[in-house]
Amino acid sequence: MLTKSTAGNLLRAYCDAFRRRAGDEIENLFAEDAVLDLPLLDGRIVGKKAIAAEIKTAIRGLKNIKVVLENTIETDTEAFAEGIFCADHIGIHPLVDGTPIRLDFRFVVTVKISEGKIVRWAEYFDTKPLKPRERTHLYPISRRSAYWEGTAKAGVSEFMVYNHTYLPLVYHHSPAEEYAALTERVTLWDVGGERQTQIRGPDAIRFAQLLTTRDLSKLKVGDCKYTLVCDPQGKILCDPVLLSPWENVVWLSHGDVDLTLWARGVAVNSGLQVEIDEPDVQPVQVQGPKSLDMLRNLVESRLDSLGFYKCVVTKVAGIDAVVSRTGWSGGLGFEIFPLSSEHAMPLWNALIEAGGPYGLMVTGPNVFRAVEKGVTDTAYYSNSGMNPYEAGHGRLVDLEKGEFVGREALRKVAAEGAKRKTVGLFIDGELPNLEWYWPLKDSKGNAGEVRWAVHSFELDRNIGIAIGDASLELGDVVQISHQGGTTQATVTKVPFVD
């Protein structure tokens, strides 16, 4: 029997569909030109398509949803109700003491319909208890990024210390909202903590050859390369993006390791004419499918013709900068390196303004997407004693290019075969926060470590990347121990998504 499309019935249908995470059903309840007012959103959402996108994003980030309507007063065309919403977040870990971070609140909703469809949906509730209450305290011993003012305004609440610099990770949006912004629109990341080790001088490329594992003999100005820096034992120190912005200048844009100190030490007895320093260059990343559209008119050079892993010295919003088509999202995106932190905030403000029409969201680097795409970084290798072959990066080692730090050790590994390998995991059960690497044991009793673990929003399941015994095969089942107990996982390939 068909239910009459009164405001009250559509209100109840919406709540029921939301509880079942049935986004398509909700979409069909709205009129084409409907409006949605919701305190959690940054502004009014207009149009059925945009409303559906927001609601589907919200649903993707929630589970165990309950909606209780307590007091409903309705006519055929309008319904006002008071109720309670409860849900578990996906992708937000409990507090250290185990307190879950939930999305529970009381609300009032008002619904107006016309011709059997919702034309206005407005909710009223207090978001303060639902958001991070305040940002992490900072201490002057670590550096603030040059974009500090912008990230504070954007609602940063949590940082990691990266290259002795506070790197913003958590803002006030949910992981699902940030993931949607990255995969459907465009995001701006303050990665001022991503430092450049600058090698300058007539022997700059020769020295970079000595320091890194890939062959740079064909490197041209404007090229970038993803490469590795190893210690003499062949263990990975970091996996920088190498940029060649000018003649006789190489930047190693690196993860959380004192690479400049290391490079200075290696340079001392190298006999090569180079100067090593860390310039006052603090990048941002603009990542997402709309990044090119957003930047096209802001960057003086023609970005459309800038190839993958290429860079150009140009102006961005009139500010001198290097722009590279690189980034940590595994998709379309750019890194912008202003040539002085003095111009960092003007650059940031110009990017915020330019990104408005494209739905730009300020976020931290998105680890959910990075793991899905198999984009690991220095954090994956750190404190692991991992060599490139174990990391799945054997292709980044050119043993025949000439001398480089770690070559002899890596030659031995290559000849004997790596004892460990990097694998993907589908992990069962709830995921606690990965505050240290989780021990893993395979069916033969070999040990390993889970080094990344997140919820995959694309696959709607928990995934991880681990290092284990070289004998691990696709489909093997392994045991994992974490602070929530013991669970099992199935070995799969990396990346998890194309």
Next chain:
Amino acid sequence: MTIHAQLNAFRDAFNRRDSTAALMLFAEHAVFEMPLLGQRLFGKREIAIGLQRIFEVTESAQIQLSGAKESQNLIIAEGRLQAKLHRDAHAVDIPLAVVLETQQNDIMRLSTYLDARPYRLWTDGTLFASVHAFN
């Protein structure tokens, strides 16, 4: 008095900053919920302090109601709260909903729903620090 009239009477007293008139509308053991105050207020004594607190920290505070639906003992209304704090240069304008329940012509519950996140820093202190001043 109808429930709609009760709601309008509260709104008018609030907008006049007349805490005495507003308080007279409440039952002795009523509940008043206002996110800007950070908590639920029980009974006339706490409600009086809460209202006083609002009027102390604001230079102006006006509730405007734009639509309401009512049953016999309950009314739900939507509108806006415009308020200017003494410390701020500009007024804020916040979407607001109000749920009011009555019993024998007295307000038993008045719940206000608004997003206080950007505006609540000024009540992060102890609300009842000055309770003795009212005894």
